[in-house]
Amino acid sequence: MSSLKAHIADQQVAAHFLIGIxxxxxxxxxxxxxxxxxxxxxxxxKEYAERLGxxxxxxxxxxx
Numbered sequence: 001m002s003s004l005k006a007h008i009a010d011q012q013v014a015a016h017f018l019i020g021i022x023x024x025x026x027x028x029x030x031x032x033x034x035x036x037x038x039x040x041x042x043x044x045x046k047e048y049a050e051r052l053g054x055x056x057x058x059x060x061x062x063x064x
Contacts, residue, residue: 003062011055018048 001009025041054060 007055007062011052014048014052014055018045018052021045021048 021041021044025038025045028038028041
């Protein structure tokens with residue numbers, strides 16, 4: 001597998017983790033949990049989104 005394909009595959013994994021975190025936030029919201037219980041999820045989701053965005057920036061892509 002080329003380094004570019006491996007990099008893209010890693011970003012897909014990160015995106016799926018982000019989906020899971022957002023789904024957990026949705027469950028907390030739907031169950032009426034206090035907003036404070038969602039704060040750690042929000043922090044982690046933001047970190048994953050920032051990492052994913054930075055990793056997909058063209059300047060950070062590996063040579064194919």
